[in-house]
Amino acid sequence: MRTLVLVFHPDLEGASRANKALVRAARELPDDTVTVRDVYALYPDGVIDVAAEQRLVEAHDRIVMEFPLYWYSAPALLKEWEDKVLAFGWAYGPGGEALAGKEIAVVTTAGGPESEYVEEDGGATMREVLSPYRMMARYTHAVWKEPFVVFESMELSDEALVTTGRKYQAFLTD
Amino acid sequence: MRTLVLVFHPDLEGASRANKALVRAARELPDDTVTVRDVYALYPDGVIDVAAEQRLVEAHDRIVMEFPLYWYSAPALLKEWEDKVLAFGWAYGPGGEALAGKEIAVVTTAGGPESEYVEEDGGATMREVLSPYRMMARYTHAVWKEPFVVFESMELSDEALVTTGRKYQAFLTD
Numbered sequence: 001m002r003t004l005v006l007v008f009h010p011d012l013e014g015a016s017r018a019n020k021a022l023v024r025a026a027r028e029l030p031d032d033t034v035t036v037r038d039v040y041a042l043y044p045d046g047v048i049d050v051a052a053e054q055r056l057v058e059a060h061d062r063i064v065m066e067f068p069l070y071w072y073s074a075p076a077l078l079k080e081w082e083d084k085v086l087a088f089g090w091a092y093g094p095g096g097e098a099l100a101g102k103e104i105a106v107v108t109t110a111g112g113p114e115s116e117y118v119e120e121d122g123g124a125t126m127r128e129v130l131s132p133y134r135m136m137a138r139y140t141h142a143v144w145k146e147p148f149v150v151f152e153s154m155e156l157s158d159e160a161l162v163t164t165g166r167k168y169q170a171f172l173t174d
Numbered sequence: 175m176r177t178l179v180l181v182f183h184p185d186l187e188g189a190s191r192a193n194k195a196l197v198r199a200a201r202e203l204p205d206d207t208v209t210v211r212d213v214y215a216l217y218p219d220g221v222i223d224v225a226a227e228q229r230l231v232e233a234h235d236r237i238v239m240e241f242p243l244y245w246y247s248a249p250a251l252l253k254e255w256e257d258k259v260l261a262f263g264w265a266y267g268p269g270g271e272a273l274a275g276k277e278i279a280v281v282t283t284a285g286g287p288e289s290e291y292v293e294e295d296g297g298a299t300m301r302e303v304l305s306p307y308r309m310m311a312r313y314t315h316a317v318w319k320e321p322f323v324v325f326e327s328m329e330l331s332d333e334a335l336v337t338t339g340r341k342y343q344a345f346l347t348d
Contacts (some may be wrong), residue, residue, distance in 0.1 A: 010257075046220050046250075071313075072306035073247065076220075076254035082245045083184075122312055124305040131298040131305065132246035138296055139245075 003172050004060035005036045005107075008067040008078040012038050018109040018153035018161065019068055025165030026066075026172055034172055035060065040077055048077075053085045054098065062103035062145070064172065065133065068153070069110045072129045082136065091140050099140035106133050107168070109153035177346055178234035179210045179281075182241040182252040186212050192283040192327035192335065193242055199339030200240075200346055208346055209234065214251055222251075227259045228272065236277035236319075238346065239307065242327070243284045246303045256310065265314050273314035280307050281342070283327035 005026050009019045026036045035056070043049070057063060067074040085091075090098050108130070110117075117126045127134075130147055137144040148171045150156070150164055179200050183193045200210045209230070217223070231237060241248040259265075264272050282304070284291075291300045301308075304321055311318040322345045324330070324338055 071253070071256045071260065072309045073253060073256075075257060076250040079245070079247060079253050080250035082247075083249060086245065122308075122318075124302075124309050128298075128302045128305045129309065131302045134296075135246045135298050135303065144296075 001033070001062060001173075002060045003034045003062040003064060004056055005034060005064045005066055005172065006078075006081070007036065007038050008040060008065065008075050008081070009038070010040050010075050010077070012040065016068070018150055018156060018164070019066065021161040021165050022066060022107065022109070022150070022168050025168050029169060029172060039081065040075070043077065046077060046080060048081055048084050050084050050087070053081065054087075054090060057085070057102075058098060060102070062105065063099070063142075064105045064107055066107040067109075069108045069129075072124075073132070074108075086136070086140065097141065099137075099142040102142050103145050104133070104137040104140075104142040105145035105171075106130055106147040107149075107171070108147065109150040111154050112151065114149075114151045175207070175236060175347075176234045177208045177236040177238060178230055179208060179238045179240055179346065180252075180255070181210065181212050182214060182239065182249050182255070183212070184214050184249050184251070186214065190242070192324055192330060192338070193240065195335040195339050196240060196281065196283070196324070196342050199342050203343060203346060213255065214249070217251065220251060220254060222255055222258050224258050224261070227255065228261075228264060231259070231276075232272060234276070236279065237273070237316075238279045238281055240281040241283075243282045243303075246298075247306070248282075260310070260314065271315070273311075273316040276316050277319050278307070278311040278314075278316040279319035279345075280304055280321040281323075281345070282321065283324040285328050286325065288323075288325045 007023055009016050012019060026034055067078055089096050119125055126149055134144050181197055183190050186193055200208055241252055263270050293299055300323055308318050
């Protein structure tokens with residue numbers, strides 16, 4: 001199982017704390033099983049190399065999309081990645097089977113606690129909030145893996161971040 | 175009631191058909207009640223004028239986010255708009271009440287039929303898919319208006335597009 005971790009954080013080396021710890025943990029794993037890419041750093045002007053991204057997806061069995069949850073969704077570049085890379089005739093439509101059978105997983109860090117993600121009083125569960133990604137996986141005939149969610153990501157102690165990193169490594173190599 | 179229609183279509187004047195018809199209908203409404211902005215055309219490099227966007231939001235009572243549904247979500251620029259314009263201290267946090275009490279509505283065109291948006295067999299309803307926007311409205315203490323959704327948007331006849339445009343006008347002036 002070869003895993004591609006696509007990290008979408010607009011300031012991973014600067015403002016990020018939780019995602020930086022997750023990326024550090026992922027990068028400790030052997031290169032031949034886990035590939036980690038800081039996508040914002042790769043495309044500072046937002047223009048994605050579609051062919052290169054498609055080749056990378058093709059070369060891996062599991063695609064992990066890692067991002068901080070901003071306004072209940074990923075930062076914009078992940079959406080741009082989806083809209084450009086998941087092309088007609090490649091990800092869907094006639095001959096579009098590039099993702100079929102691959103695993104797709106979302107890894108996200110949320111500032112709020114898990115208790116905020118409830119349906120009561122007009123709220124929404126994390127499952128609902130992440131449903132656009134789940135549906136993308138479904139549409140492309142990929143296998144959806146339950147998301148790895150880090151809640152209260154800005155309040156985690158250094159020790160908690162290390163523990164979370166270990167759990168993330170287990171998630172990535174599962 | 176002054177309404178701001180923010181249209182997020184990467185090729186509104188080219189590839190769009192349904193959104194173009196919606197925009198045409200919206201532009202027929204009086205300027206002093208409905209302001210229509212083609213946001214992709216305004217920011218071809220994706221760099222949003224945050225202060226200008228904030229002033230426009232402040233000057234309107236209802237914010238309509240119109241977009242084609244790509245991968246169960248808006249094109250990337252809407253997310254960029256949210257992440258930049260809905261700033262701490264303006265849209266949320268201390269003193270962040272710019273959206274409080276304003277109406278927020280989503281208008282979207284989906285290629286698939288309404289019958290595809292069901293929970294059965296691992297699917298998701300349109301309410302679930304659009305939940306990130308609903309939760310954004312909730313978090314900013316805005317008033318969420320039920321979305322205006324055009325299904326099977328690529329199969330609509332010219333006549334159906336005109337009818338839909340009329341309904342959209344009623345939605346925008348309701």
